[in-house]
Amino acid sequence: MISKIVTADSDALVGLYALISPHIERVERVIQDELFSPHPFVSELCERVGRYRGKMLRPALVLLSGEAVGGVNDDHHTLAAVVEIVHLATLVHDDVLDDADRRRRHPTINATHGNVTAVLMGDFLISHAYHLCGSLGDQYAARTIGATTNTVCEGELIEIHHRHDAAISEEAYFDIIRGKTASLTGTCCALGARYAGADADTVGTMRDFGLAAGTAFQIVDDVLDLTGTEVSTGKSLGLDLAHGSATLPIIHCLLNASPGARADLAAFVRAQPTSDSLDIRSLLDDTGSIDYAFDVARRYVDTATDRLRALPDTPARDSLRSMAEFILSRQF
Amino acid sequence: MISKIVTADSDALVGLYALISPHIERVERVIQDELFSPHPFVSELCERVGRYRGKMLRPALVLLSGEAVGGVNDDHHTLAAVVEIVHLATLVHDDVLDDADRRRRHPTINATHGNVTAVLMGDFLISHAYHLCGSLGDQYAARTIGATTNTVCEGELIEIHHRHDAAISEEAYFDIIRGKTASLTGTCCALGARYAGADADTVGTMRDFGLAAGTAFQIVDDVLDLTGTEVSTGKSLGLDLAHGSATLPIIHCLLNASPGARADLAAFVRAQPTSDSLDIRSLLDDTGSIDYAFDVARRYVDTATDRLRALPDTPARDSLRSMAEFILSRQF
Numbered sequence: 149m150i151s152k153i154v155t156a157d158s159d160a161l162v163g164l165y166a167l168i169s170p171h172i173e174r175v176e177r178v179i180q181d182e183l184f185s186p187h188p189f190v191s192e193l194c195e196r197v198g199r200y201r202g203k204m205l206r207p208a209l210v211l212l213s214g215e216a217v218g219g220v221n222d223d224h225h226t227l228a229a230v231v232e233i234v235h236l237a238t239l240v241h242d243d244v245l246d247d248a249d250r251r252r253r254h255p256t257i258n259a260t261h262g263n264v265t266a267v268l269m270g271d272f273l274i275s276h277a278y279h280l281c282g283s284l285g286d287q288y289a290a291r292t293i294g295a296t297t298n299t300v301c302e303g304e305l306i307e308i309h310h311r312h313d314a315a316i317s318e319e320a321y322f323d324i325i326r327g328k329t330a331s332l333t334g335t336c337c338a339l340g341a342r343y344a345g346a347d348a349d350t351v352g353t354m355r356d357f358g359l360a361a362g363t364a365f366q367i368v369d370d371v372l373d374l375t376g377t378e379v380s381t382g383k384s385l386g387l388d389l390a391h392g393s394a395t396l397p398i399i400h401c402l403l404n405a406s407p408g409a410r411a412d413l414a415a416f417v418r419a420q421p422t423s424d425s426l427d428i429r430s431l432l433d434d435t436g437s438i439d440y441a442f443d444v445a446r447r448y449v450d451t452a453t454d455r456l457r458a459l460p461d462t463p464a465r466d467s468l469r470s471m472a473e474f475i476l477s478r479q480f
Numbered sequence: 481m482i483s484k485i486v487t488a489d490s491d492a493l494v495g496l497y498a499l500i501s502p503h504i505e506r507v508e509r510v511i512q513d514e515l516f517s518p519h520p521f522v523s524e525l526c527e528r529v530g531r532y533r534g535k536m537l538r539p540a541l542v543l544l545s546g547e548a549v550g551g552v553n554d555d556h557h558t559l560a561a562v563v564e565i566v567h568l569a570t571l572v573h574d575d576v577l578d579d580a581d582r583r584r585r586h587p588t589i590n591a592t593h594g595n596v597t598a599v600l601m602g603d604f605l606i607s608h609a610y611h612l613c614g615s616l617g618d619q620y621a622a623r624t625i626g627a628t629t630n631t632v633c634e635g636e637l638i639e640i641h642h643r644h645d646a647a648i649s650e651e652a653y654f655d656i657i658r659g660k661t662a663s664l665t666g667t668c669c670a671l672g673a674r675y676a677g678a679d680a681d682t683v684g685t686m687r688d689f690g691l692a693a694g695t696a697f698q699i700v701d702d703v704l705d706l707t708g709t710e711v712s713t714g715k716s717l718g719l720d721l722a723h724g725s726a727t728l729p730i731i732h733c734l735l736n737a738s739p740g741a742r743a744d745l746a747a748f749v750r751a752q753p754t755s756d757s758l759d760i761r762s763l764l765d766d767t768g769s770i771d772y773a774f775d776v777a778r779r780y781v782d783t784a785t786d787r788l789r790a791l792p793d794t795p796a797r798d799s800l801r802s803m804a805e806f807i808l809s810r811q812f
Contacts, residue, residue: 185634187634187638187641189637189641190634190637190638193637241599241603244595244596245599245600263595264576264577264640265637265640267576267577267599267602268573268577268636268637268640269633270603271573271602271629271633272630272633272634272637274606275626275629275633276630278610278625278626278629279623279627279629279630280626281622282622282623282624282625282626283619283623284619286619287615287616287617287618287619287622290613290614290619291615292614293610293614294607294610294611294613294614297603297607297610298604298607298611300607301600301603301604301607302517302519302604304600304603305519305521305522305525305597305601305604306519306521306522308596308597308600
């Protein structure tokens, strides 16, 4: 079944997921059971959203974190489904915010059904995530997921606030990506550990691992937005910049380019371009900004793998390390 | 403090709320504490959303239901804040969906900050509602609120699906309003009773009361959308019809108007008007459709008040009955 959910770089992820493959299948079924509606129109939307499911990275983090510290149980299947549905909700709303027409080579909900339906469908998904979370035996996950989605929304709001801000600092950029991406991956690992019975220190260690890995993941995602090919990413290209969001390579370039190039790039970010076209890629090459961003991502991956040293030497720990290292080589 | 939150028909609601007025103030503080952000941009948005708070009907239902069956405790303050924040989230997203520029005489978030920020702000609010719900001692409310918001979203999706549908049935209309409105008011009353220690039968009775009252409320809301004045409703007029949503009076009129008038109105609902202007009010008068809708609403109010007979005779029960009866006389 892994081949169904992974559409590129399959071999790499099949290897990483081998240990948890039967659990991933269980999670898929929990998601399908939760995202059910008796109304044909809503049911069709659920089916469309199902096509967005890609790498199942967040469920894998929950499951591998559980496996690494004590073993996976039914709660992990529920939690893994919850975080994937939260993730799907953010994708559906992000596509509205970015006016994106494709996602994983499929048309987005906003493209096929309009923004109104897409906003409501994102709400439907987030509601089902919390509903499913409410089926667990205690409130710890519900409270933690709630706190995390608070942070995700704040991160996204701060990002919007900094759109077209050519003076955005690296610090603000890291605030944004910690909020919108790393907080959820950190929570995946923390909950995986906690529901396997880990003590508070271990839960904290796993959260740190997930925060660092998620930060690295988002940096690479932002680099791929500037450099990737549409075929491999399955989404429209250069969306961040087109919407005035300056990510790490752009921020670095703005600080290090020649005065003329800097002025051109800043004007572009502000959506007040001084010329008809700007060769962004060549500007980024001149300042080594892609390499710089990858170096920063590599340091976060090192931090993540360093945290894993506190865990017993198990195949699950190896898989978590490989997932963190995979971030730097992924093409999608 | 009641005078602050009620902006019209104040005397009527001050009387209804007298019994729970100190609790309403507590709920206001819980909401303020929950909707906090250290980021000035997010904080400003929270402050703007605070201006939407109007009648606090849903918190009042939680509190009066608790008071009517056993007494209000701290859980009720939390629950009342949760349902009000859920309601605020739906208002913020509804304003995006309806492209509304005013809400309670204040500009909407989408009007001042654009749709992107408004979508995220709605997400931020719903996240905080679930987060706050996660602070309760058990999962019952979290699970119930999750199930309710699932139903709310489905109701809104079905409504969108029926936009521009001039053949929509009364049955579909009631499915929509039970989903988008009555499910939440039913849950308010059920949770109010349950967290006051009521047995399952009483919880069911209170849910039935809230469902019937909420259904009546939405019917009247839909009538006011067609007949109200902007000054008293504080929102743009005739939005439903402008967006192709046929509500109860329109559905009745479509079934009972003369063939020519029916064709004109159907074309209008389908957004393919056959003439430059259509005197909707006069069509509705000809078929008595406003009176018809009020009669249906009155029957739902009767059902609601009938349910209250199962409760002990207390001032809280009287207030709930008055709230239900107030639905038929409200001007906003």
